Amino acid sequence: MKIQTHQFKQQATRYFLGESLLQLGNHVDINRSVLVIDENVERHHGAKLHQWKKIVIPSGEDVKNMATVEKIIDGLISYEADRKTTLVGIGGGMMTDVAGFAASIYMRGIPFGFVPTTLLAQVDASIGGKNGVSHGKQKNLLGTITQPEFILFDYTLPLTMPDEEWHNGFAEIIKYACIMDAELFDFLEANKQKALARDVDVLQYLVEKSVDAKTKVVLEDEFETGPRRWLNFGHTLGHAVEKIEHIAHGKAVAIGMVAASRFSEQLMGFPNDQTLRIINLINDYQLPVAFTSDKDAVFDIFKLDKKREKDAIHFVLLEKIGKATTMPVPIAELKEMLQGL
Template structure:
């Protein structure tokens, strides 16, 4: 959903791609029960992302109902998927070609993609760690209260997603330097002013390095 398709090229993530919107989208919740647990957990990473950037109420709902979500309770899953579809489709409708607001959907993905390149880790797991790093950067810049960053980390932990980087940090930074969004020693990063309120800012590679080297 969203119409953006990409393939990796020459060591760069999603470097070549197209924008091609689907004619329709089917969300069959029953198919979730055919997936391995790790794939389901990775999907929760994207749900947390949508709530973190655009819907504080949805985030609170997931905090209150994460156990039911993990058990694939039909009512809870239907609401979470529906809310995610509404958030993403609204953003895409306003900015299909990712010239501005749609970049907020990359929350957690900038560093997450770098982690994916450094080892055997699933996309949703990498994005989970990326969101924790982005939240820490947001706190460091004075945007996000530390308590809200802690809520994000706690929810990801409840959903059995990793929140600590256990891979080679230098390799991850090297991968960031090959990111298509990098300009010189800076890169665009999605940060948070609060849960449900995202912004895009340019940060230095040095600032990112300082955050990922902080004790967890």
């Protein structure tokens, strides 16, 4: 196990890289903690955690809402949790979002930590302090930026995921490669067979590279006023597609990255052969690349994106593989380009 400590503006967060879920009690007091886990994690790993106080919630993106947060809060009240109680979210990206949000608002904030169990949560959702829920058509509309006290990365947990969910996690890793790490892009191309076969050494390398990449950006721009916006590459359109099609987050982001690469060709002179390289890599990791959603419906959602300011959206574009930039693009121009996809 490797331990890293990162000092964010609010507090320090400890990363336990390569630690086992079975060792959770070494890092948080079992008598002063409450676990919140989804039903899938409870089914696979609940027996290992039978001595802990637990709140079990449904799984799936559709329950990332205030009703689920209220269920967590009701559970905390039933356990008589106070301001020194630590809430530990164990699960995928939906879990880290709702658990972090519930902890941020219960008694005006209690300590919390995460044990991400999916590849997507390990490389992205658990890191950076963004917590929240969706409301109506808008994904992640309500939320806070509050850092966890710790994140425990058990590399064996994602190995039990279904194939589709395994592929889903690679979208965010590909994103980091596109926006800031051309060497990681090369590695993904060269090691696709091992990665898809769930080679643990390759998994460890990819998770730790991704964790380093996201942490570096968040430390530089914790509250998303500049470079942290790069992490939204593929997400502006992707969130809209995800909401309309009810598909997995990684699949939607993959479609969004291809669209953003096409937009980068038009707005930044991004070379077409680089777009094709991105498309091939996304294909290799068995993620979708074709934009087939109703364009008007997508536009109706993404025109209300949180990154909108007046009549423009701060859109993440590529100058080259490994280097992103953000540009305010007029809504009308985005609509026109969207019609051309």
